[in-house]
Amino acid sequence: MKKVIVYGNALLCKMLYYEAIDSADFDIACFAAEKDYLRDRSELLGLPLMIFEEIQDTYPPQDYDMVVLFTGFRRMRERAEKYD
Numbered sequence: 001m002k003k004v005i006v007y008g009n010a011l012l013c014k015m016l017y018y019e020a021i022d023s024a025d026f027d028i029a030c031f032a033a034e035k036d037y038l039r040d041r042s043e044l045l046g047l048p049l050m051i052f053e054e055i056q057d058t059y060p061p062q063d064y065d066m067v068v069l070f071t072g073f074r075r076m077r078e079r080a081e082k083y084d
Helices: 011-020 052-058 073-083
Strands: 002-007 026-033 047-051 065-068
Touching: 002 011, 011 026, 026 052, 047 052
Parallel strands: 002 026, 002 065, 026 047
Antiparallel strands: none
16 A cells, blocks of 8 residues: 655545545555645644655655645646646
């Protein structure tokens, strides 16, 4: 089972979490968001909510996949930036 980081802390991310609870394909390890969007929270749905800019320190990319959920066509460039 692959460990997954979910980028974001909004509705789509929460929906993915609830869909993944019974999944045998992947296990959500944590959520990640930019520091400005954390609002002094360190947890979401019982999982760690990490600072995106520091995520590699705790969750090395070779050990975790990341799911990035954005809505809307205008945010396509942001998806590419996060991927890079």
